[in-house]
Amino acid sequence: MYCKTPSLYIHIPFCFSKCTYCDFFSIPTGKKEIPDVYVDKLLEEIDYVIKRYGISKFDTVYFGGGTPSLLQKTQIEKLMSKINSFRDENSEDTFELNCDDVSNEYLEMLRENGINRFSVGVQSLDDKILKTINRRASKKDTENAIKTLSKFTICHPETRSSVDFISGLPYSSKKQLLDDVQKAIGLGINHISLYSLTLEENTPLYRQVENDDVSYSDEKNENEWIAARNLLMDNGYQQYEISNFCIPGFESAHNSRYWQSLDYVGCGSGAVTTIFSDDGKSALRYANEKNIEKYVKCTNFEEVKTDIENLDEKTVLFERLMTGFRTAKGIDELEFFKRFGRKIEEFFPESFFDLMKEGKLIKKEHSYKFSPEGMLFLNKSLIELLDKID
Numbered sequence: 001m002y003c004k005t006p007s008l009y010i011h012i013p014f015c016f017s018k019c020t021y022c023d024f025f026s027i028p029t030g031k032k033e034i035p036d037v038y039v040d041k042l043l044e045e046i047d048y049v050i051k052r053y054g055i056s057k058f059d060t061v062y063f064g065g066g067t068p069s070l071l072q073k074t075q076i077e078k079l080m081s082k083i084n085s086f087r088d089e090n091s092e093d094t095f096e097l098n099c100d101d102v103s104n105e106y107l108e109m110l111r112e113n114g115i116n117r118f119s120v121g122v123q124s125l126d127d128k129i130l131k132t133i134n135r136r137a138s139k140k141d142t143e144n145a146i147k148t149l150s151k152f153t154i155c156h157p158e159t160r161s162s163v164d165f166i167s168g169l170p171y172s173s174k175k176q177l178l179d180d181v182q183k184a185i186g187l188g189i190n191h192i193s194l195y196s197l198t199l200e201e202n203t204p205l206y207r208q209v210e211n212d213d214v215s216y217s218d219e220k221n222e223n224e225w226i227a228a229r230n231l232l233m234d235n236g237y238q239q240y241e242i243s244n245f246c247i248p249g250f251e252s253a254h255n256s257r258y259w260q261s262l263d264y265v266g267c268g269s270g271a272v273t274t275i276f277s278d279d280g281k282s283a284l285r286y287a288n289e290k291n292i293e294k295y296v297k298c299t300n301f302e303e304v305k306t307d308i309e310n311l312d313e314k315t316v317l318f319e320r321l322m323t324g325f326r327t328a329k330g331i332d333e334l335e336f337f338k339r340f341g342r343k344i345e346e347f348f349p350e351s352f353f354d355l356m357k358e359g360k361l362i363k364k365e366h367s368y369k370f371s372p373e374g375m376l377f378l379n380k381s382l383i384e385l386l387d388k389i390d
């Protein structure tokens with residue numbers, strides 16, 4: 001393992017219903033509770049990864065989904081009583097919630113169990129949009145959730161808040177998105193993720209757009225995203241990663257570790273694990289089967305590992321560059337040299353030197369990073385980087 005203390009990701013692949021744009025692995029359960037057998041299997045798998053990789057501590061913990069907030073109090077207590085003996089007191093432990101599930105009592109129960117960061121999927125504060133994309137919560141529920149979250153984290157300053165928005169949704173407009181984001185800013189939410197809608201094949205929304213049932217335009221999406229990004233930056237939120245903004249000091253430690261290509265283990269059906277070699281130059285990556293029944297019934301976790309990949313040095317190096325350049329911190333040339341024994345500039349395509357002359361790619365205190373303006377051209381730049389490495 002490259003770092004001694006990996007991150008732990010727990011996947012909860014259950015949702016009340018499916019949002020029309022979503023292609024994450026989760027199954028709609030309606031009002032049914034998450035089965036205890038799934039939680040028991042997660043507990044077994046946590047034991048398995050701890051032994052298998054000789055883990056003494058987790059650096060960060062993240063409950064994602066799906067909808068982790070469908071978990072019941074007793075299920076969370078069970079999971080956290082195991083996890084708590086393998087985490088540092090001050091580690092960041094994030095829990096994703098659906099707006100419908102946000103209440104003072106639920107947040108307090110999570111806090112009492114060691115969760116210190118709450119990430120709420122908002123996406124929009126407009127009833128027509130929420131209904132069209134099949135979100136469970138209404139505008140009123142969503143607004144109440146953000147208010148409750150904000151009040152709770154103000155009363156408990158050791159906890160942090162995060163909400164997500166998506167630009168380019170059906171029936172969205174620049175004004176509506178800006179009003180929505182402004183509400184979250186006004187309530188002092190610490191961290192805001194701003195995603196640009198991606199139309200994923202095999203989603204109902206993709207088919208609706210193809211059939212002209214709803215309209216979608218890349219240009220409208222981009223304009224909305226840029227306007228919301230500017231609003232966030234004008235209000236003191238740092239764009240510390242291409243889609244992530246925060247009040248300085250409130251970066252997500254868990255996600256930042258992915259962007260630095262550090263080890264993480266994923267537990268649960270569909271969860272991905274990446275364990276790097278001790279020198280950090282190669283890695284083993286696999287995903288657990290996206291089949292809950294098979295996962296729950298397995299007698300050996302090796303049986304449910306799929307998509308097993310041995311990443312070679314070229315792939316790890318490329319991922320390090322791709323993810324590192326997506327962050328405002330960029331990539332430290334000394335750290336890069338220590339890990340790969342190569343100078344980072346060796347991999348720069350010609351266009352990168354032009355971007356440096358234009359001030360879109362900056363070198364500051366040993367780190368190469370894209371300026372906020374340079375970030376707008378990031379995708380194109382990363383494609384050129386890939387060509388150069390190939």
Ligand code: SF4
Nearest residue numbers: 015018019022065066
């Ligand atoms: S709640 Fe989240 S994971 Fe579940 S369907 Fe909606 S977007 Fe996907």
